[in-house]
Amino acid sequence: MKPYPTEEELPPISSLNEIDFSAIYSYADYMRFAFEERLEIIKGHIFTTSAPARVHQEVFGVIFYQLYDLLKKKPNPIDCMRTLLSV
Incomplete structure (x- = not known):
């Protein structure tokens, strides 16, 4: 073989x-x-x-910034998950 x-x-x-x-x-x-x-x-x-289309990139950028800003304020990963799941 x-x-x-x-x-x-x-x-x-x-x-x-x-x-x-x-x-x-x-x-x-x-x-x-x-x-x-x-x-x-x-x-x-x-x-x-x-x-990717320009609109796709812009929407992705807004979502990424929102998540980054949220995670930056939370020192504990568990708190991050609780916050994300409660939205």
Whole structure:
């Protein structure tokens, strides 16, 4: 039985044109991608992704700041969880 090749034995995938979108990929395959396009693997299938929209980034920033501000004021993690769950 032939063992699965190691990362060093597999060449990098340097272009989006080398991707077979009907194939199943693993995280090890994903780590071989050497190009700038944004892709994600869901249950082995490759999907192209776009950058988050500006509105998404703004909403995320507001939520992050609110949580950061809340957690900064609470020295005990249990108090933080109680506060978050009571909202």
